[in-house]
Amino acid sequence: MVKSQIKPLPKNAPITEHLAYLLAQASREINRQLDARLRQEGVPIEQWRILKVLSDGKGHSMGELADAVLLNHPTLTKMIDRMASDALVYRLQDADDRRKVLMYCSDRGRALAQRLNLLAHSQEEHIAENYGNRATEDLKRLLESLIERAG
Amino acid sequence: MVKSQIKPLPKNAPITEHLAYLLAQASREINRQLDARLRQEGVPIEQWRILKVLSDGKGHSMGELADAVLLNHPTLTKMIDRMASDALVYRLQDADDRRKVLMYCSDRGRALAQRLNLLAHSQEEHIAENYGNRATEDLKRLLESLIERAG
DNA sequence: GAGAAGATATTGAATATTCAACCATTCCAT
DNA sequence: ATGGAATGGTTGAATATTCAATATCTTCTC
Numbered sequence: 001m002v003k004s005q006i007k008p009l010p011k012n013a014p015i016t017e018h019l020a021y022l023l024a025q026a027s028r029e030i031n032r033q034l035d036a037r038l039r040q041e042g043v044p045i046e047q048w049r050i051l052k053v054l055s056d057g058k059g060h061s062m063g064e065l066a067d068a069v070l071l072n073h074p075t076l077t078k079m080i081d082r083m084a085s086d087a088l089v090y091r092l093q094d095a096d097d098r099r100k101v102l103m104y105c106s107d108r109g110r111a112l113a114q115r116l117n118l119l120a121h122s123q124e125e126h127i128a129e130n131y132g133n134r135a136t137e138d139l140k141r142l143l144e145s146l147i148e149r150a151g
Numbered sequence: 152m153v154k155s156q157i158k159p160l161p162k163n164a165p166i167t168e169h170l171a172y173l174l175a176q177a178s179r180e181i182n183r184q185l186d187a188r189l190r191q192e193g194v195p196i197e198q199w200r201i202l203k204v205l206s207d208g209k210g211h212s213m214g215e216l217a218d219a220v221l222l223n224h225p226t227l228t229k230m231i232d233r234m235a236s237d238a239l240v241y242r243l244q245d246a247d248d249r250r251k252v253l254m255y256c257s258d259r260g261r262a263l264a265q266r267l268n269l270l271a272h273s274q275e276e277h278i279a280e281n282y283g284n285r286a287t288e289d290l291k292r293l294l295e296s297l298i299e300r301a302g
Numbered sequence: 303g304a305g306a307a308g309a310t311a312t313t314g315a316a317t318a319t320t321c322a323a324c325c326a327t328t329c330c331a332t
Numbered sequence: 333a334t335g336g337a338a339t340g341g342t343t344g345a346a347t348a349t350t351c352a353a354t355a356t357c358t359t360c361t362c
Contacts, residue, residue, distance in 0.1 A: 011272060015203050015219070018271065019278060019287065020185045020196075022294040023178035027171075028221055029301045034171045045171075052166050062311060068166070070179055075349055077312055099310040099357045117163060120171075124160050127170060131300055136170065139293045142286060143173040149282055150180045213341060226319055228342055250327045250340045 030127070037119045041112065046071060046079060047088075048120065051105055051113035054089060059102030061094065088112060181278070188270045192263065197222060197230060198239075199271065202256055202264035205240060210253030212245065239263060 015021050035045050049069040054060060060068070066076045080103065083089045088109035094100035105113065128136045166172050186196050200220040205211060211219070217227045231254065234240045239260035245251035256264065279287045 012268060013272075015200055016295075017291070018275060019291060020178075020181045020271075020274070021200070021221075022291055022298070023174065023181055024221055026294045026298050026301075027174035027178035029298060030171045030174055033301070049166055049172070063309090070172075070175055072350075073311070074313080074351085078348080097310085097358070101311065120169065121160065121162060121164075123171070124169060127301075128160075131297055135293060135296065138289070139297065140168070140170060140173055142290045142293065143177045144167075145286065146282055146290065147173070147177050147180060150177075150184070150278075214339090223320075224341070225321085225343080229318080245340095248328070248340085252341065 034120060034123050037123055038116060040119060041115055043112070043116060047083060048113070048116045050076075050079070050083065050103075051088065051109050051116065054103055054105035055110050055113045057104075059092065059094070059104055061100045061102055063100075065103055083109070185271060185274050188274055189267060191270060192266055194263070194267060198234060199264070199267045201230070201234065201254075202239065202260050202267065205254055205256035206261050206264045208255075210243065210245070210255055212251045212253055214251075216254055234260070 031045060038045060038048055046069055050065065053065060053068050062073065062076060062080070066073050069076070071079065080089060080091070084091065087106055089103055089105045092102045092104065094102050160168060182196060189196060189199055197220055201216065204216060204219045213224065213227060213231070217224050220227070222230065231240060231242070235242065238257055240254055240256045242252045242254060245253050
């Protein structure tokens with residue numbers, strides 16, 4: 001039995017060998033493509049994420065939502081302000097813990113979410129076609145386990 | 152022979168099943184950790200990338216650099232302004248094509264780059280330890296090929 | 303149960319990013 | 333060679349994000 005063939009990252013490896021860089025590059029590119037599709041509805045990616053999470057119909061607190069959609073609290077507050085004035089979502093104070101604000105999406109928001117889901121779904125399919133189902137699935141599973149350990 | 156076992160993404164899959172989301176989440180988390188380390192030197196990730204690219208000693212045009220460090224042009228211009236006033240980098244007009252500006256890093260910049268490389272390298276090692284060499288390598292190769300096809 | 307400590311969300315000022323317009327230079331066609 | 337298109341970079345205004353401070357409510361402790 002032979003020791004692992006994998007060589008350690010050389011001290012002065014090019015930036016393209018760093019995991020942090022590869023993740024940033026891939027994320028940037030894929031999200032740029034997704035963004036281009038969602039712009040058909042004039043909606044930035046973060047709003048799609050918010051609508052998607054809220055379309056389960058349950059109330060979600062701001063903190064919960066911020067984690068789920070990868071935004072920090074003040075940024076989310078301001079984005080929700082915009083979406084509320086577009087009548088896509090609305091706030092209700094939590095009766096059990098009155099510090100909390102529960103977010104819901106309106107019928108209008110839910111309808112938009114559905115149209116956005118179609119656009120996002122078609123992008124996923126496009127990736128799977130070009131890149132291969134196997135590779136796509138492998139990549140997703142590796143990312144999930146990285147996220148789990150890194151958290 | 153059996154057809155692929157991989158099932159297509161359901162129409163209303165949770166957001167955590169979307170590749171774009173997983174990439175954003177993983178990139179955010181890993182880069183947040185890297186950022187925390189680089190802050191020991193008071194430098195944001197983008198400046199590390201810039202210094203790393205420029206420490207080959209050759210001149211790099213702004214456009215070239217913007218691509219390499221994942222910033223768009225105006226953002227890069229302003230960041231270079233700051234780094235130039237910190238005497239980390241300097242501009243020289245390209246003699247062959249006077250539209251271009253070539254960027255170089257100073258000795259001070261190169262020294263900082265070396266310290267940053269150590270911090271970044273130790274993070275890579277930390278990831279490889281916690282996550283496994285095999286998984287880390289697999290993930291990198293999958294990301295590289297995704298980037299290649301998506302470009 | 304009173305008061306301190308912690309949690310949740312928002313705000314306002316400072317900072318950073320983006321979009322569109324701009325200037326300078328080079329390339330290309332005539 | 334000359335005028336128009338294309339390329340490379342910067343700037344300024346508009347927009348978005350972040351940090352620190354704040355207000356409100358809950359929980360814990362004595």
